Amino acid sequence: MRKAATATVPGPIDHNEPHGFDIIDQATQSIIAYEADGTVRTWNPASTLLYGWPASTAVGHRLDPLALRDWIDWDEIGDQDEWSGTTSRRRMDGLFMDVPIRLIRRSGADGKTIGFVEFGPVPALDDRSLVDPDATRDAPTEVQPGAVARERGVFKRLLEHMPVPLWQVDARSPGHAFEALRDQGVTDIEAYLAEHPKFVEFACNTVVVTDVNRAAITLLGGTEAQFLNPVRYIFEATPNAAARVTAAHYNGKCNHAEEIRINTFDGRTLDVLFLITFPQPPEDMKTTFITMIDITDQIRAETELRQLQADFAHAARISTLGEMVATIAHEVKQPLTAIVANGGASMRWLSRGGALDRVADRIERIIESAEHANEIILRIQRMAANREPAWTNLDMNDVVREALRFMQRESREKRIRIGTHLDPDLPTINGDRVQLHQLLINLLVNSFQAIDAGAGDERWVDIHSGCSPGWVELAVTDSGPGIAAEHIDKVFKGFFTTKETGMGIGLAICQSIVGKHGGSIAIENLDGGGAAVRVKLPLSRVTPQTRWPSQV
Structure with a gap:
């Protein structure tokens, strides 16, 4: 069991989306999405193959009654953002199986839990219960070869008719080369690949596509023969992605996901969400699956x-x-x-x-x-x-000081005392100085206006900076009257204001700036009056790769 930093997972899922953006439903490994209370929101086909329960039985329900015990031990997970371990699950045929799972908590901008995503194993192709769970009740001890062949055919037909594009790949060649690198003591594979780019070329030239489904051909155009080649054509438009995929494979990841660009066979260039699932022993090591979801319209929007x-x-x-x-x-x-x-x-x-x-x-x-x-x-x-935006490494304490110089005369004229409590050991973050400067200016202007609207004798604003693992934290507190209870959930909405001359865009822009930096912003009333705005900014910049991290 382990505690990990908050992971980034796909946002709200729209089952009515015609382009199949729901990668959870289409993944080849078991993936289940839960609401915050444990109710199943999404149950993908691989979960049906693994447990036998159809989606119509699971979705919209908690699974404890089906399992005859706790489906997930929520007490053990507690407040962890990420949990990995093995749990015992009851299948539809009544048998119990030990399942290794990885559970990721999904949180909203206010830090509250909005759900969970569970990553389970890829169902074994030669497990008879995955295709017909009822067959295991009276099945003989020995599995007949003909039955296995029929089941493989059923699985292939399932892949062929899935609406998401799928590539079946034989990735054993770099796997053998990995063993030689491990014998040489290579542990930092990213550094090794940076120094030996020929290894990535070797992987792209020796990993071969062995099968594709209809949706893949529709996505990229061309003929099936053009697909059944080394995978280098997949990475032509985003060559750096090949190194990241190779590193994920070497590091023993179960899968890797990121946004890439891909050239089609008919001359177009698409933005896609790329997901590759690596087999793990004792699975069939010659079968790796690649999935792509066309997100070109989404990226354009x-x-x-x-x-x-x-x-x-x-x-x-x-x-x-x-x-x-x-x-x-x-x-x-x-x-x-x-x-x-x-x-x-x-x-x-x-x-x-x-x-x-x-x-x-x-x-x-x-x-x-x-x-x-x-x-x-x-x-x-x-x-x-x-x-x-110009993304650079910067010290948020310097951004705070610059904003204070800008607002110095305003504070003197309004007789507002500004206090600072800045952590001298604050780590740098990767961000845009102008946007973050505007964030501080907007928060200070908002506090000044709140103090002017109040009737209190105390007129002050305090700015605090600090850090927690992976984050820089800022807090702007003031002696204003605070926020009415009926308004506190609306203050970050565009054009919402309680001021006669206000436009209601200051805090909305603050939320937009913080969101662009991959952070969070929240506001609360202080005991005894006043309000506090709390901002968390990640130390590293959020990119398409960090939005879709590799799953362990």
């Missing part, structure tokens, strides 16, 4: 949505700058006034033949003031620019 959100956030930044024009003018005026004063003093000293060291001192002040003015202008330019 996500790209358009991201652009819309970027335009939305840009408009909000311009709006914020407009509201703070007086503050900006005052910030720029100070260094410019100093430049004029020091320049005039220098000219007077020179006209009177004054000491050059006094003039040099004034010129140094002019340079400092000019640099200060330039820094202010750069901050405004970054806020106003409409550009693609």
Whole structure:
């Protein structure tokens, strides 16, 4: 049993989706999706083959009555985000079997559990009960070869008519090469493959497609003969994916999933969700399955949505700058006034033949003031620019300090004290500085407005930074009146506001920015008044590969 970091799993499943985006239903290993209370939400065909229970019996029900015991020991799992172990399950034929499973908790943006996904084994092709569970009741001890052949034929027909594209692959060749690498003591396969790219080429040239179904041919076009070749054509558009798949195989993963691009045989390029399931001893080692789900329309929609959100956030930044024009003018005026004063003093000293060291001192002040003015202008330019996100490693404490400099005069005019409690050992994160700067500005503006709307004498905002394994955490708390109970679930919705002059986009943009960084944001009322917004940001950037991690 082990505790692991929160894993990313597929989002809400739509059984009415005509393109079959539900990879859980189509996977070759047993995969079961549960609601938070243990009710089965999805039961894929491999689960039927493994346990015998049809989906119509399992979906919409808890399985404890069928199992005559706890189907899952929820007490043992507790609050773990990921649990692996072996559990005893009752099949439809009444027999019990020990099943190795991996259970992943799915959480919403507020951190609450919304369900679980269970990964089980790939059903053995020569297990008679997988095709006809009733046959095991009176089955002879020895399995007749003809029966096994018939069952293999049934399984092949099942794959042929599945609506999801499937490739059957013989991946034994790199498996033999893996044994030689292990004998050599290779443990960091990713580093080895980076230094020896020829090994990945070897794998792509020796792993051969042995069969495909109709849906695969429909997806990529072409003829069946074009498919039955080494798998290198699968990775032509995303060559780095081949190394990741090879590493997953070497590391003993049961499967690997990620988003890749693939060139079709008729000249198109598709975005697909790629899933490969690796056989594990004592399974048939010559049979590996590849599944692909066409997500081209989904990726296009996500790209358009991201652009819309970027335009939305840009408009909000311009709006914020407009509201703070007086503050900006005052910030720029100070260094410019100093430049004029020091320049005039220098000219007077020179006209009177004054000491050059006094003039040099004034010129140094002019340079400092000019640099200060330039820094202010750069901050405004970054806020106003409409550009693609620039992902860099950055210190969130620096982002907090930059936001405070931007809001310094605003806080003085409103008589709001800002306190900081920043962790000096905060690790860096991978993110976009402008977006995260806007996140802090929006949270501070929201707190300032809340304090102005309250009637309390205390006027303060506190900013805390800290970290937990894999995460950087921020909290912005204020002495405002807090949030009405009927509004607290609506504050992150676009255009929801309780202010007469508000647009209701500040916190919605905050949620969008945090979501782009793979984090979470939540708001709560404080005991005694005020509110706290808590943000969690991952240390590493969320990518299509980390959205669909390999399953162990």
